[in-house]
Amino acid sequence: MLILDVSLNINFELLRADMDGIPVYHSNVNCQTFTAFGTARPYPGAGLVEQGAVVLVPINEPYSKLSIIMDLLLGPFGCPWDREQTHDSLKKYLLEEVYESLDAIDKQDFESLAEELGDLTLQPVFHARLADRDGKFEFNDPLRHICDKLIRRHPHVFSDTVVANANEVLKNWDAIKKQEKLGPTSILSGVPNALPALARAHEISQRAVRAGFEWPNIDGVLDKVREETVELEEAIKNGDPEHIKSEIGDLLFTIVNLARWQKVDAEDALRMMLNRFQTRFESMEAHAPKPLTELTFDEWDDLWNQAKKLTSEA
Numbered sequence: 001m002l003i004l005d006v007s008l009n010i011n012f013e014l015l016r017a018d019m020d021g022i023p024v025y026h027s028n029v030n031c032q033t034f035t036a037f038g039t040a041r042p043y044p045g046a047g048l049v050e051q052g053a054v055v056l057v058p059i060n061e062p063y064s065k066l067s068i069i070m071d072l073l074l075g076p077f078g079c080p081w082d083r084e085q086t087h088d089s090l091k092k093y094l095l096e097e098v099y100e101s102l103d104a105i106d107k108q109d110f111e112s113l114a115e116e117l118g119d120l121t122l123q124p125v126f127h128a129r130l131a132d133r134d135g136k137f138e139f140n141d142p143l144r145h146i147c148d149k150l151i152r153r154h155p156h157v158f159s160d161t162v163v164a165n166a167n168e169v170l171k172n173w174d175a176i177k178k179q180e181k182l183g184p185t186s187i188l189s190g191v192p193n194a195l196p197a198l199a200r201a202h203e204i205s206q207r208a209v210r211a212g213f214e215w216p217n218i219d220g221v222l223d224k225v226r227e228e229t230v231e232l233e234e235a236i237k238n239g240d241p242e243h244i245k246s247e248i249g250d251l252l253f254t255i256v257n258l259a260r261w262q263k264v265d266a267e268d269a270l271r272m273m274l275n276r277f278q279t280r281f282e283s284m285e286a287h288a289p290k291p292l293t294e295l296t297f298d299e300w301d302d303l304w305n306q307a308k309k310l311t312s313e314a
Contacts, residue, residue: 046075283307
């Protein structure tokens with residue numbers, strides 16, 4: 001099986017000669033390259049493509065190319081591993097690609113980001129192809145849904161609604177989303193339980209605020225942090241593990257709200273702090289005069305301060 005990028009700069013007479021006797025398909029019959037080749041047939045789907053066929057794809061249509069590659073991988077002559085996958089088995093890869101993309105963003109490594117976003121794009125294409133193959137929904141349905149949703153939820157762009165700022169945009173978004181659901185729904189409906197806890201806390205906090213559940217000022221948030229800290233100290237003194245766990249949860253959620261007030265994403269802040277910690281700890285390992293397990297507290301402290309200076313994070 002061969003997938004070939006084509007453009008109008010190609011010598012189609014020579015290409016037809018090279019493909020003589022080989023089944024040739026084209027991904028887009030509306031493209032000028034389909035007419036220029038002359039004898040290609042419309043791409044019919046992996047189930048009808050002969051083994052050893054050639055599929056022509058316009059060079060400026062990489063999404064079409066990816067969708068056809070995935071279709072062929074899941075087809076009769078495709079990849080055994082791909083054909084065995086399910087939506088459940090692919091969940092971990094979807095999550096991995098999200099975090100690898102976030103890591104590239106944190107590092108401001110845009111070459112890696114371009115690659116990681118490609119890996120991430122594969123995942124919804126894979127899921128859509130699986131669903132299409134199994135008759136759950138058509139391959140292009142997710143794109144149709146998101147296009148319709150974006151137009152519907154941006155009436156200030158695609159209709160005559162007027163908004164003053166981004167906060168009004170979010171309030172309209174929530175109101176429109178609620179209208180789309182059948183029956184009464186909470187503004188918190190739709191926050192995925194599978195989100196990392198800090199990210200879920202941030203989203204729940206933001207939605208609650210848009211409904212009016214908010215402190216009047218930052219002093220109220222700071223007071224709540226101090227209150228939760230005192231309650232945690234009391235729970236620790238009492239020694240009840242479940243009470244301690246509950247109070248730690250309350251304190252963490254309050255810290256998430258404090259981060260929101262400062263326009264900081266708590267999940268992002270913690271991830272960046274962990275990156276700093278890992279860099280410093282690895283520096284300590286590299287400069288330790290003896291095994292880490294043999295260091296005294298003061299030696300640990302000296303190494304830590306040295307690592308902060310070496311990593312330019314005073």
